Amino acid sequence: MPTPDIGPSYDRDLIDDGHVDMDALKRSSVRGAAVNFGAQSFKFVIQFLYQIVIMRLLAPRDFGLVAMAAPIMAFVSMFADMGLSQAMVQRPHITHKQLNFLFWFSAGVSGALGLATIALAPVVGWFYGEPKVTPIVMALGVVLFVSGIQSQPSALLTRRMEFGKLAAINLVSLALGLGTGIAAALIGCGYWSLVITPTVSVFASLIPVWRAARWVPTRPQRAEGVRGMIGFGGNLTIFNTMNFFARNLDNILIGRVWGDVPLGFYDRAYKILLLPLTQIVWPLSAVVLPTLSRALHDPALYRRAFLRMFEAVLLFTYPGTLFAMCASQQIILIVFGARWLAVAPLFSVLAISGLFALASNAAAWLYPSQDRTREMRNWGAVSSAILVASFIIGLPWGVLGVAVSYSAFTLLQGPLCWWWATRRGPVALRDFLAAFAPHAYAGMAAMISVSALQEILPQGAGSLVLLFAASHIAYGGALACMPHGRRLFADLWAQARHLGLHKGEAP
Numbered sequence: 425m426p427t428p429d430i431g432p433s434y435d436r437d438l439i440d441d442g443h444v445d446m447d448a449l450k451r452s453s454v455r456g457a458a459v460n461f462g463a464q465s466f467k468f469v470i471q472f473l474y475q476i477v478i479m480r481l482l483a484p485r486d487f488g489l490v491a492m493a494a495p496i497m498a499f500v501s502m503f504a505d506m507g508l509s510q511a512m513v514q515r516p517h518i519t520h521k522q523l524n525f526l527f528w529f530s531a532g533v534s535g536a537l538g539l540a541t542i543a544l545a546p547v548v549g550w551f552y553g554e555p556k557v558t559p560i561v562m563a564l565g566v567v568l569f570v571s572g573i574q575s576q577p578s579a580l581l582t583r584r585m586e587f588g589k590l591a592a593i594n595l596v597s598l599a600l601g602l603g604t605g606i607a608a609a610l611i612g613c614g615y616w617s618l619v620i621t622p623t624v625s626v627f628a629s630l631i632p633v634w635r636a637a638r639w640v641p642t643r644p645q646r647a648e649g650v651r652g653m654i655g656f657g658g659n660l661t662i663f664n665t666m667n668f669f670a671r672n673l674d675n676i677l678i679g680r681v682w683g684d685v686p687l688g689f690y691d692r693a694y695k696i697l698l699l700p701l702t703q704i705v706w707p708l709s710a711v712v713l714p715t716l717s718r719a720l721h722d723p724a725l726y727r728r729a730f731l732r733m734f735e736a737v738l739l740f741t742y743p744g745t746l747f748a749m750c751a752s753q754q755i756i757l758i759v760f761g762a763r764w765l766a767v768a769p770l771f772s773v774l775a776i777s778g779l780f781a782l783a784s785n786a787a788a789w790l791y792p793s794q795d796r797t798r799e800m801r802n803w804g805a806v807s808s809a810i811l812v813a814s815f816i817i818g819l820p821w822g823v824l825g826v827a828v829s830y831s832a833f834t835l836l837q838g839p840l841c842w843w844w845a846t847r848r849g850p851v852a853l854r855d856f857l858a859a860f861a862p863h864a865y866a867g868m869a870a871m872i873s874v875s876a877l878q879e880i881l882p883q884g885a886g887s888l889v890l891l892f893a894a895s896h897i898a899y900g901g902a903l904a905c906m907p908h909g910r911r912l913f914a915d916l917w918a919q920a921r922h923l924g925l926h927k928g929e930a931p
Contacts, residue, residue: 463591467598468699474602475699478609478617479692479760486615488684491691492552493560495672496541518583521645527576528644534572541565552679556615563619570626577637585714589636593629601625663797663804674815674826681819690823692760693770696748697778716793723850730851731859732919734786735912738863739903741782743870747895749775750874754883754891770823776831779867780838783860787845794849803844810837862909866902873898 479487542565549558581590605621613620675694679687712733719726748755752775753768760767791800810833818829846853873894881887903909 463595476759477606481609484685484688487691488688489556489615490618491675491687492557492679495675496548524641527641530575531573534569538565538569560619567623567626574630574633577633580637593632597625597629600628662801667804673812677815677819678823686823689766690770693767693774697774712789713793726850735859737786742863742867743896743899745778746867746870747874747892750871751891758885770827773827773831777834780834784838784841787842790845790849807837862903862906866899869902870895870899
């Protein structure tokens with residue numbers, strides 16, 4: 425089987441003798457962002473509908489049981505890939521031997537971790553004092569291994585900017601998983617429905633991802649140039665390990681101290697809040713990393729690309745998040761049912777941290793695209809210490825105490841994160857703040873509009889639609905009143921027209 429250089433051969437529309445074709449890069453990044461946004465918008469809708477259905481079929485205890493296992497799986501899964509997927513995407517050139525080494529290394533690690541997870545599952549059940557958690561962890565250990573062996577072909581598709589193929593695979597596998605999970609809940613599988621959903625999704629995507637990648641590994645062998653990639657991935661893994669404690673220790677502590685039902689309420693509030701991040705911001709990173717990495721040699725281009733993507737994230741997530749924060753009680757009551765009303769105050773408080781998290785996640789794009797993962801690792805230590813302290817301080821006051829303390833500490837952690845990420849590189853703190861400030865003002869306008877309308881509108885599904893529309897109209901209108909906002913809209917419109925003019929071209 426031929427073993428071509430996977431850099432120039434597959435990226436020929438972007439790289440020519442070591443130089444980036446700026447027009448091709450721009451078209452690919454705009455096309456990729458458009459494809460990802462469309463796919464993720466659809467995924468957001470079907471996942472939100474899934475949440476409505478599954479929360480009406482299952483009890484808080486069911487979600488609490490799976491939430492007990494989730495942090496363990498999140499922790500172990502960080503080591504399955506070792507950051508090597510991002511390392512492969514970030515490098516300007518990569519050979520078959522290098523990719524082959526990365527695959528076998530990743531597959532070996534994920535296989536060992538999957539077996540270790542299954543073996544240690546009884547310890548997890550003992551820790552929580554809940555034997556039902558043990559088989560859940562065992563089942564998710566199998567999912568971990570299957571996810572690991574498809575990480576490199578998925579990264580290869582990302583490297584080529586073949587986002588349409590990835591989007592189609594992810595949408596179909598997600599729909600199969602969600603549909604199977606709902607069917608399982610309907611026939612009385614209880615909390616196992618929540619385990620079946622990711623299991624089916626992962627297995628459904630396995631063969632399509634490998635077929636789309638058009639690459640087959642050969643026997644394991646050493647390769648030159650992988651030491652730097654392992655170092656790159658190692659720093660990312662250390663950062664993710666520390667970030668894990670900042671994002672999951674709250675679930676572990678609540679499950680241990682307060683039990684499965686309070687954890688079920690907290691988990692639902694947090695998961696609903698994370699939908700904009702998981703369905704819009706995180707997948708956009710697949711477009712951002714290769715785009716920024718290839719534009720790094722041109723600081724002005726890099727800065728413009730980053731700031732436009734950053735503002736696009738805020739534009740497409742802030743109005744909806746602010747609407748949900750202000751109208752949380754109505755949303756929970758009407759959409760999910762009265763038994764979930766305890767989620768409403770938790771969501772409103774956690775949404776404050778979510779607003780900062782959206783901006784901080786975008787700031788984190790700067791590290792890997794500039795090969796600054798060592799600094800990212802160091803920031804992870806500081807950030808994790810801040811957020812872990814917030815969980816411990818708030819824990820004695822129950823789940824609401826944890827939520828309040830977490831959001832309060834995020835007010836400190838967010839700006840510090842932005843400063844740390846912009847200390848070096850083409851994007852300065854003043855650039856970041858200049859882009860963020862208009863959206864802060866627009867967010868205030870959206871909050872005022874939604875809060876005022878709630879006072880005069882009757883409760884009901886129709887009112888929620890009006891409040892949702894009012895949030896977006898007020899946000900967009902406030903931006904349009906500012907020169908910066910008008911430039912943003914003009915630029916996005918120009919990009920959309922540019923994409924339309926080139927939609928017939930081969931990617």
